[in-house]
Amino acid sequence: MAKPLIGVTASLERAVFGEWDERFAMVPETYLVAVAEGGGIPLLLPPQPFDDADITRVLDAIDGLVISGGADVDPGRYGAERGPHTDDPRYDRDDWEVELVLGAIRRGMPVLAICRGVQLLNVALGGTLAQHVPDISDADHGGTPGGFARADVRITGGALVREVLGSAGDRLSVHCHHHQVLDRVADSLVVAARGEDGLIEAVELPSAPFVVGVQWHPEQHESDRRLFRALADAAADALPCDAGREERTDRAAGLLEHR
Secondary structure, eight states: OOOOEEEEEOEEEEEEETTEEEEEEEOOHHHHHHHHHTTOEEEEEOOOOOOHHHHHHHHHHOSEEEEOOOSOOOGGGGTOOOOTTSOOOOHHHHHHHHHHHHHHHHTTOOEEEETHHHHHHHHHTTOOEESOGGGTOOSOOOOSTTOOEEEEEEEOSOSHHHHHHOOTTOEEEEEEOOSOEEOSOOTTOEEEEEETTSOEEEEEOTTSSSEEEESSOGGGSGGGOHHHHHHHHHHHHTSOOHHHHHHHHHHHHHHHHTO
C-alpha cells in the first residue's frame, strides 16, 4: 500500500546558516520524524502568496494535514486586542493555515493540529483564545524558552482521542510548551482532554472523519506519537483506489516524456 503524503505547515524565520543570513522555511525535525514513523511521507507547506486555486492544488496533492506549532495567532481574528505577552502577528502564516485547514475539513481530509495548530483550528471555526496562561493558571505549561514541561492530561470526552489514546478518565503524561490556550471553544468542536488545572488540552471535530487538535506536543517523544499513526492510517484509508493512482502515475509519466 502506498504511504500517504502528509502536509506539515512550516514558518518563515530569519536565521543564520553558514554564510547565509535570511529567512528559511522551518519546522522542527521531530514533526517530520513523527510523520514518517507514523507511516506517512512528510511534505513542508510554508506560508506563501495564494489564491483559491492554489489552496485547491495543494490539498489535491496531499492526503493528510498537520498544523504545526509556532507563533501566536493574531488576536484580531477572534475580535480581541493584542495583549502585552502576545507575539507580533504573522498574517501570512495565519492566512495560509486557516485556508488550508478549512479546505481540508470541507473535503474530509484527516487533520492533526498541534499547539498553535489547535489554537488556529479553534479560531478558524469561530472560537477564541486566552492570550497568556500564567494569568489564569499557576501550572507549568512549559513557558521556559526552548524547554518542555511534563504535564498530566486527563481524557474527558470525544471519540477519536479516546480511541487512540485511552478511555475517559485515563491520564496521560505529555510534553507541553505554550503560553496561550483555548478559551471559548468553537461550537463545532468538542473538548476531549483537560489538564490538571482544568484548561483545555485536546479537541476534536465530530462531524469530520478525523480532525483532532492537541495543546501538547506529541511529536516530542516516540511514546506519544500514536496520533501521528492514527492520522496516517486515516489518510491511507482515504487514498484513491489503485486504478485512480495508476491513472495519475501514467499522466505524470506522459508529461515527463514531453519535457
